[in-house]
Amino acid sequence: MARATKNGCNNHGTMRTGQSSVEIQQSILNHLHYTQAKPLPFATRNDWYMATAHSVRDQMLHNWLTTFDIFMSSPREKHKIVSYLSSEFLMGPHLGNNLVNLGLSESVRKALSALGQDLEAILAQEVEPGLGNGGLGRLAACYLESMATLRVPAVGFGIRYEFGIFDQEIHNGWQVEKGDNWLKNGNPWEVRRPDIAYEVKFGGHTEFAHDPEGRLAVRWIPEKVIKGVAYDTPVAGYRSGGVAVLRLWKSEAVASFDFQAFNAGEYYKAVDDKVLSETISKVLYPNDEPGIGKFLRLCQQYFFVSCSLQDMIWFHLSLGRGIESFSESFAIQINDTHPSMGIAELMRLLVDEHHLEWDEAWRITRESFAYTNHTLLSEALEKWPLPLMASVLPRIVEIIFEINRRFLDEVRGLFPEDDQRIARLSLIDETGEKYVRMANLACVGSHAINGVAALHTDLLKKTVLHDFYELFPEKFHNITNGVTPRRWLALSNPELAKLISSKLGEGWLSSIETALAWLQGAAKNTTFQQKWLKVKQANKIALAKVIRERIGIEVDPASLFDVQVKRIHEYKRQHLNVLHIITLYNRIKRDPTADITPRTFIFAGKAAPGYHMAKLIIKLITSVADVVNTDPDVAGRLKVVFFPDFNVTNSQLIVPAADLSEQISVAGKEASGTGNMKLALNGALTIGALDGANIEIREEVGKENFFLFGLEAAEAQSLKSGGYNPRCWYEGNEQLRQAIDQIDAGTFSNGDRQLFRPLVDNLLNRDEYLVLADYQSYIDCQDLVSAAYCDKKKWAEMSILNVAGMGKFSSDRAIREYGEKIWKTTAIIDPTKYVYAGSKGRDSKKGEDTGIHPTPRIRRSKTTESPLVS
Structure with missing residues (x-):
């Protein structure tokens, strides 16, 4: 194999990893020629995108292989690899983010321009992988990027779904x-690894015997075996040279073709095993209402x-x-309960x-695993019917039963007469049809359990998880979620990033946790406020254009853009927002x-099918949009937009x-939320209840810069436990009663009184999420929001202070906390490069390694209002 020379060319002279616009231009042409096999006159926009992406990927693979060489040459006991197990990874479009993180945006722009291509058009060509449902996958993407930025050795493990989260269209108002x-x-971003493949067993039965040393040995005789093949996607860190790897598994048949069946004329049977095997990774979250x-x-x-896990053990x-x-090599983080079966495996x-x-x-096992809980909804705590699991995974069920037997023996020793406690802690729910409780398995089999916001953890x-907290208080930690400022500010809001750079x-x-606070000094500066509002207005004009083109609704960029973008769910209370509109x-x-x-x-968001x-x-x-948007009395003062197909790409437009x-x-x-962080990081003011990370955001940005309403968590719980009657709130509030009566009477459904009856009945008779109780406060x-928006100077100041207070909510900070509290891992430092000044990760007093190494420190400047990066 030809080796790369110092200037980034191999010994055939082909430029591979040079970073000048000329070198990148040549690399793009090479990929167009050798990878896409397209003559210039016949190259489509997708060909140009693929060639550009492969050129950028070359840079990332070079960095990854270099980092891997350093890892392998380091003392064997020094580095622990973080294995982030998640059923979702919503990485978003790769090209733009990688250009930002590699510092190649301008070089690639110039290279493409010289070739007669436009970078923005190339970026728009990319189809984002929808390998997740919402916040869980977006958080996983942020964490991988931060681990790469901090040079923490990390692999994200998941599934290479052939079909990701569905594309959402709106037909006659329906999803x-x-x-x-x-x-x-x-x-173009993935590398197929056919040599990295493992067999996975399903069904069948187990056989018990004794080995030659007299120990009990168990053989799982499966009904079916499926092969998992690795596909690797590099994830670039920000200007650090670090690269994490997203390793996704595709299911394939162990033997894909039955020649005997084919020769006998049974053509479908010949490929039947291949079709069934590949179904496993076919689609993200198949609807689980039917048994299949x-x-x-x-x-x-x-x-x-x-x-x-087989891959980790092999390595x-x-x-x-x-x-x-083994536990000295890997720190395995379970992102919610979906991967908790890994404990038994x-x-x-x-x-x-x-x-x-x-x-x-x-x-x-317990030293290796740690569990992140993402929900306070008891119905969302995953559990599997025992008969189903026993038929699909007989050996895993046996192991879970043995874990449970030993665990409950320990509990009985501590609480010998407390049968109810034992029933609650059991890994098996026996209150009716038997279920395996995956959260309980995660708690028992992990050395650490963390919530994702201070209130959530409390x-x-x-x-x-109260019973588990009483048993294992030392296991519990709080690590508030964070988002990467590279994608969610530098990439999605480049003009705001430039304005911030003009001050900082x-x-x-790379040092957002401390650096953003310096914006406070500019919050009252009239000139800076005007520039700030100008950036926001330009973003609003751009979004208004997209809304007009895609949805056909004309909106006024001078109006207050009131945004609720998240998964559609009753507890998210989009219908409370609608009641305000009405x-x-x-x-x-x-x-x-x-x-x-x-x-x-x-509004934007997807509802589960x-x-x-x-x-x-x-x-x-x-x-409601159909009525409000067309009523001449409204005269454009109110507009309602449902923006379809909410994903990372569209979020980068809206936020x-x-x-x-x-x-x-x-x-x-x-639990926490990350959308609240992204919006506040981009200068939006928050209206919210004291829930999840809202509490911490309010503390950081200042109470006077946050619009607070509604019941607190303890008050909400007290109200519900005291016999909450939503009809009393309905009958006692004229505005509320009118709005609900209009929905019920068909005012917004062309006179159809049955259409929204289920929603109205739910609000009046149950209202589990206290919409009516919080209505008037909201x-x-x-x-107050409307009044504040009329004072543009004050609004600009509040917006700047919101961004200034968002340093805490960087995913870099969250990853450092995971490293210090849970993983006990260190960064990979390239001894040949001066990566960051002040980044040696040493405690200045003790001279000891403190774990994950920090990015540049900020020191105060005596002569300027902005910090200096040391």
């Missing part, structure tokens, strides 16, 4: 799901954790280490395949000359244009 064939034009959906989801979860042994030290691999004693295997200890200098994107509409109808602050309400009430909320939004961020879930139900708070 319609379309298949997301994101691979149809090819994926549950079966597929269960198979998916086991498939990817089994492949991932560990390839380093010449014994299996007993690692036990199977250690006991059955590597013949360790149970106690030794259990020590290794509520986990008090409610959802270059380098703040209330404003009724004020105008009562007095068409009323002084109403103009607003554009922008089987979640009828969420789909009905989308229909309500679009139906920079938002004036107001709606974070209005009922207190005590939102309306009053929204009136």
Whole structure:
């Protein structure tokens, strides 16, 4: 193989990793010629995109291989690899983010321009991989990017779904799901690894025997075996040379063709095994209402954790280490309960395949795994029907039963007469049909459990995981979520990033935790405020253009852009937002000359295909939009937009244009949120309840710069436990009663009184998420928002202070906390490069390694109002 020379060319003279525009131009032409096999006159835009992406990928693979060489040459005991297990990874479009992180945006722009191509058009060509449902996948993407930025050795493990989260279309106001064939034009970022493949067993039965040493040995005789093949995508860190790897598993048949069946004329049977095997990684989250959906989801979860753990064990042994030290090589983070089956699978691999004693295997397993909980909704705590799991994964069920037996024996020793506690802690739910409780398995089999916001962690200890907290208080930690400022500010809002750089200098994107606070000094500066508002206005004009082109609604960029973008769910309370819209509409109808602050309400989000009430909320939004947007009395003062197909790409359009961020879930139900962080980071002011990370955002940006309404978590719980009657709130509030009566009477459904009856009945008779109880507080708070928006100078100051207070919510900070509290890992430092000044990771007093190494430190300047990056 030809080796690269110092100037980035191999010994045939082909430029591969040079970073000048001329070198990149040549690299793009090479890929167009050798990879795409297209003559210039016949190259399509997709060919140009693919060639450009491959050129950028060359840079990343060079960095990754260099980092890997450093890792392998380091002392064997120095580095622990973070294995981030997640069923979702919403990475977003790769090209733009990689250009920002590699510092290649201008070089590539010039290279393409010289070739007669436009970078913006090339960027628009990319189809993003929809390998996730929402916040869980977007968080995983941020964390991988931050681990790469901090040079933490990391691999994200997941599934290479052929069809990701559905594409959402709106037909007659209703959500319609379309298949997301994101691979149809090819994926230039991944590297297929046919040599990295593992077999995964399903079904069958187990056989018990004794080995020659007299120990019990178990053989799993499967009904079916499926092969998982690795596909690697490099994830570039920001200006650090670090690269993380996203390793996704594709299911394939062990033997893809049956020649005997084919020769016998049974053509379909000849490929039947291949078709069935590939179904496992075919689609993200198949609807689990029918039995086949549950079966597929269960198979998916086991498939990817089994492949991932086999891969980790292979790598560990390839380093010449014994299996007993496995936990010294890997820190395995479970992103919610979906990968928690990995705990039982690692036990199977250690006991059955590597013949360790149970106690030794259990020590290794608990030292290796850590669990992040993402929900306070008890119904969202995953559990699997025991009969289904026993039929699909018989050996795994046996291991779970053994884990449970030993665990409950320990509990009985501590609480000998407390049968109810034992029933709650058991890994098996026996209250009716038997289920395996995956959260319980995760808690028992992990050495650390963390929530994702201060309130969330506190509520986990008090409610959802209270019994486990009493047993293992030392396991519990809080690590508030974070987002990467590179994608969610530098890429999505480049003009705002430039404006911030004009005050803070270059380098703040690597030290955002401390650097952004320096913006406070500019918050009252009139000139800076004007520039700030100009950037926001430009973003709003750009979004208004897209709304007009895609949806056909004309919106006023001068109006307040009121944004609620997130998964559609009753606890997110999009219908509370709608009640506010109807209330404003009724004020105008009562007095068409009323002084109403103009607003554009922008909703976006997907409802789960089987979640009828969420789909009905989308229909309500679009139906109210049809009435409000066309009523001449409104005269453009109110506009309602449902922006279809919410994904990372569309989020990068909407978030920079938002004036107001709606974070209005009922207190005590939102674990953390990351949308609230992205919106505030881009200068949107938040209206929200004291829920999730809203509490910490309010603390950081200042109470006076946050619009607070509604019940607190304890008050909400007290109200519900005291016999909450939503009809009392309905009957006691004239505005609320009118709005609900209009929905019920068909005012927004062409007289159809049945359409929204399920939603109205739910609000009046149940209202689990306290929409009616919080309504008046929300309306009053929204009136304060309207008044504040009229004072542009004050609004600009509040917006600047919001961004200045968002340093804490960087995913870099979150990853450092994981490293210090849970993973005990260190960064890979390239001894040949001066990566960052002040980044040696040493405690100045003790001279000891502190773990994950920090990015540039900020020191105060005596002569300027901006920091200097040391």
